[in-house]
Amino acid sequence: MDTTKVANTNGTEPAIAAKPSRAGAVASWADDRLGLATMAKKNLRKVFPDHWSFMLGEIALWSFVVLLLTGVFLTLWFTPSMGEVQYNGSYEQLRGIQMSEAYASSLKISFDVRGGLLMRQMHHWSAMLFVASMMVHLLRVWFTGAFRKPRELNWVIGCLLLLLGTLEGFTGYSLPDDLLSGTGIRAADGFIKASPVVGTYMSFLLFGGEFPGESIIPRLYIIHVLLIPGLLLALVGAHMLLLVYHKHTQWPGPGRTEKNVVGFPMLPVYAAKAGGFFFIVFGVTALMGALLSINPVWKYGPYDPSKVTAGSQPDWYMGWPDGALRIMPGIETHIWGVTISWNVMLPILILPVVAFTVLLLLPFIDAWVTGDKRDHHLLYRPRNAPTRSAVMVALMTMYGLFWAAGGNDIIAIRLHASINQITYFLRAAVIVGPVIAFLVTRRWCISLQRKDNETLLHGYETGIIMRSPEGGYTERHLPLDATRAYVLTARDRDPVVDGEVQHEVDGNGVPTPHTGRLSGVRNRLRTLMWSDNVQKPTAEELDAGHHHAEHEHELQTALDGHAADGHQFDGHHLVEDEGLRHH
């Protein structure tokens, strides 16, 4: 018998010498089973760069969490049923009235469940925050170039999140079955029926027979609490994973390059900041729920297909397709025994799909036009991509005008204007407005680029006015400090030589073959993209500029030692020893 492995003492000490700390013990217990240390090692001290604009997506993330929490609370009391009941709750004005169980339970949550109204209002406010912050986050990502390779797929996921968030909002505010939201469903039924060929079938299947039926609320409910949240959760997870994998973009600055990422470690600083920010978003939502009334369904009354409220409008994020619907001329084709409702199909079935597809494809269209195959981790200021910025401002203008059209009745009432004229104006404006916005933005950006160059070449404005012996006035300029000058010049030169775009050379200096029918289009788009941009100064221009500035400085030194703070003549104090203030 081999006894060499048998313990040869009766000592009580275990084989491991020192007892590990309690946290260490828990960690090793977990790691023995999960093997998380390899991943945690890399990520616990993961670097997050600091900038306020990186917080916008975080608002969206946290408001989604608030939505999940408050939403679970609401499901405890909400009854997703269209069965008719007589209301006997504590809201006097509606007592004794027949209504759906969905509406009755919404009233119950609002009036008879303590904190129920608060949760309802927090849920609705955080839904608005969710969609709004996603939109602003999207704009930030576009305007600063964070959508470029390798992050295009995360842009696509983000767009899907925006789409699903919007649908989630629509299915959510339809659930209480009040008069306003019911009117929204009524309109949605009209949209569905306008679909070619399959419209009535889709409508009858969705509503379980003829509108309004008694199936739509339970069906929207399961879509709202299970289907879309599940998809949202999965996509949010994918969005975060890609964010971690790609690492965050950062602004150019001292020590920041394309090859590194500079900032605070996840543990402890970012965990604290992001975790703390969750509580702030949650707290602000609670504050809004406490102070700002939203969607007072008890004022609208239960849904009745023969009634409507004046000024019926969807939640704001559904406003733009509704606006398109309002300003669309009433065109319908009756041919071969069928009806084609262009007046509904174009604005509500086709336009949003086209708009969403364009949004989804923007990074890919951009990459095709520029031919840029490089990775980008440093952001740029919107002015340094004038055409891209102009494209987004044009899209924003179009969105804004459609959105305004969604409120044409409110505008008419508030401004005592004719609703007909507002509508005619908007029909033209949604086409002309984006073009003007594009041109103005592009030129505006180019002017800002020019201004940056001026600052680089001649220094910044000090606010000190110099008076020459001849009586002329000039403002004194001083050179930028090294950091500021570096940040201003830390950007690519566009492939432009003497105002001519170098079509033959792509971003990597590799010649682009002149093949494909679209190469002519692409070349024209490239010219539009870059040809008018102001490039940062060359080394020679910079030298000349600095030389000139020094010369000017020399001329002005004679004036140094003469105070110019406005107190020379008022006798407040002596000025002999004062020099010009340097900033």
Added chain:
Amino acid sequence: MSDDAHELDTVPDATVTDDLYANPGLAEHHWRPTDVDPKMEKRAERQVATLFGLSTICTILFVVSYFTVDKTDTFAGLGAQNLTLGLTLAGALLFIGIGVIQWARKLMADLEIVESRHPASSSEADRAATLESLDQGIAESGIGRRPLVRNSLLGAVGLVGVTAVVPLWDLGPTNAKVTKEQPYPGAGLENTIWAPGMRVVRDVVGTPIRPGDLQIGDLVNAEPEGLFNGGPDGEPLEGVALQVGKSKGAVVVVRMEPEEIIPGKGRENWSVDGIICYSKICTHVGCPISLYERTTHHLLCPCHQSTFDLADSARVVFGPAARPLPQLPLQVDADGYLVAQRDFDEPVGPSFWERG
């Protein structure tokens, strides 16, 4: 994430960029007052703890107000309970958030650290190995060599989705089914519950209308009497039947000077003494319409502002609707009440493909 050292493809080409100024490198770290002054450090510590303490107080107040504030109380026009619960909840959450962030900003180390990036792509070796495994797997499966297996599988998988789609047919009866089986009066998109001789009654209350009840310029929201006595034993409709009946049967009745009416072709005897009746359901997407301007006889839809001229067969004068509102032919019954001559001649409400 691969750790191998293949290069990031970010190096800007020489023709594209140049370094006018050298990267000055990370800015010098500045110590915060809390790093160097123990007094300031203690102060920040107290601030953070105070914030957490305030949160605790708010939580307690939340619980107290849950049990003490009456749900009928109001404060400054707001529900007192909603206000106290909301404000204390907001305080409980916000003070934690502010406290944690104050802690991070004042007391946690504020040294920026640098991490280097790796390309999103895998190394060439990994790619090659993956492709090789993939090729090997494909080769071993023989999917390339056995087109019969491959194509029949593709066909089967492509078709199996049908089992998920077809059962959706039972989500609801289709229009054809509803119309054919007529389980309730006025079933289907082409019909409403209006029937020859059915009285036009006031909305909500259900009282019949005599022509003399209406002044010139009046608009009355009306319903078919069948909603109020259409049940098997003459009882009011309820539930789905009532909702469907209302969603198609609702009408507006207006009275104007008879000579103001421009009757449509074949509609000369559809009105009674200047009283004329139209479907209330907008032909655009189906909102009920009732914003009436008596001087112009225009009826405006509050949803998308389609405007109809009620004196002229409800012709569309403005907005996105493409068709006039269907008109209900009226007459007076033996008791002197307004009744329908028959159902609408065309489907009411929004357009649909099969409408023709």
